[in-house]
Amino acid sequence: MPVLVPAVTGQVASGLARSLRAQGVPVRALARDRARAEVAVRDVELLVGPLDDAELLARALDGVEVAFLSVGTDPRQTELEKAFIDAAAASGLPHLIKLSTIDTAPDSPNPVGRWHAEIEQHLVRSGVPHTILRPAYFTTNLLRTAAPSIAAGGSWAGTSPTGRIAMIAPADISAVAATLVLDPALRGRTYELTGPQARTLPQLAVVLGELLGREITYTPTTAETMRNAMTARGVPGYYAEVALGIDRSVEAGLHARVTTTVAELLGREPLDAATVLTAHLPAFTGAPA
Secondary structure, three states: OOEEEOOOOOHHHHHHHHHHHHOOOOEEEEEOOHHHHHHHOOOOEEEEOOOOOHHHHHHHHOOOOEEEEOOOOOOOHHHHHHHHHHHHHHHOOOEEEEEOOOOOOOOOOOHHHHHHHHHHHHHHHHOOOEEEEEEOOEHHHHHHHOHHHHHHHOEEEEOOOOOEEOOEOHHHHHHHHHHHHHOHHHOOOEEEEOOOOOEEHHHHHHHHHHHHOOOOEEEEOOHHHHHHHHHHOOOOHHHHHHHHHHHHHHHOOOOOOOOOHHHHHHOOOOOOHHHHHHOOHHHHOOOOO
16 A cells, blocks of 8 residues: 655655655655656655645545655644644544654744644544654754855854754654654654754854865844844745744754654664765855755
């Protein structure tokens, strides 16, 4: 039976789909954009349409043994994931693996953490057998939050100068999800996933400087200054609040704890931030990838 991967163009979802296909597991994928999906994954059964299309979800879930739910940050994320869970319950889905976040809580300082708490509660109430993955901050987030500014001027700014982050590579989350798909005995739990080391963002600036061969700095700023700067760049208001919320979580230490979960599940150490960033150095110089 196929594994269903909706929102397959996401970093973790596409990595999972590629990993499963490499191991001969059939994958059924859902995407809103056919062209993007065909770039992200190959050799999958692809269904195209919105995640709030009940008929599409019923077709997608038909005959599926495991589904992986990972909707990217979106103002409708709670609504879309709840709709998927409801469709999964109606179809009798045997198991759902849900991607959440390590700062998930009803009172999380991060809006996305509050969204995931609501979705997780809905999942529990739905009765669908499930596994929850709660990863820390993605190392590749720096490609969006820091790389453009570093390429332009050798520094970036934010509101979390002292919080430590056990950054994790999305590829490791995909690998963990694939392991859970292939081994039902590991399912039915909540896993907190982190990288091997917790660093502050100023410490990450030093790492980037060593990789790039020049000085890189992280400059503390205020939430108001950061919000105004994002507004000036045309960043949607909801996303600016998410970015500030992530900084609040980081500064509160919610991404600092290092777990051994990835090593235990994969039989190897998780990828360190320096290893991941080395693969993306052109983004920090402005050079073509």
